[in-house]
Amino acid sequence: DANTAIAKSSEISGEWMGLDVGPETIELFGDEIAKCDTIVFNGPMGVFEMAPFATGTYAVAEMLAKATERGATTIVGGGDSVAAVNKAGLGDKVSHVSTGGGASLELLEGKELPGVAALSEA
Secondary structure (H helix, E strand, O other), X not given: OOOOOOXXXXXXXXXXXXXXXXXXXXXXXXXXXXXXXXXXXXXXXXXXXXXXXXXXHHHXXXXXXXXXXXXXXXXXXXXXXXXXHHXXXXXXXXXEEEOOHHHHHHHHHOOOOHHHHHHHHO
C-alpha cells in the first residue's frame, strides 16, 4: 500500500526513500551484463520482499538467466540474493548459487578462507 514514484536518486528528498532501482538503471545494468562473460550478483537491487520494489531485482535475475543461457558464468552470492533469485523462479537458471555472500566476495578478493584452508590441508 506504499505510495511509489520513479525518480533519479538526486531527486529523492523529504520523506521519500529509494527502495528499488528504476527503469534507466535496469537498462544500464542490462547493457553491461550483456557484455560480460562472468557476472557476480551479490545483493538485491531493492526491497524485493515487497512487490512494488522487486522490479529491479527480478529484472537483474532475468538478465543473469539469459546470460547463463548464452554461456556466461553467473554467480549469485549471499542469502538475500539467493532468496531473490529463487523467488523469481530462476535459481536453477544461473551457474552457481552460494548463501555465503561476504565469504564469496572475500574468496574473489584472494583472501584465505579458514574453511577452505582446512579442507585444503586435509
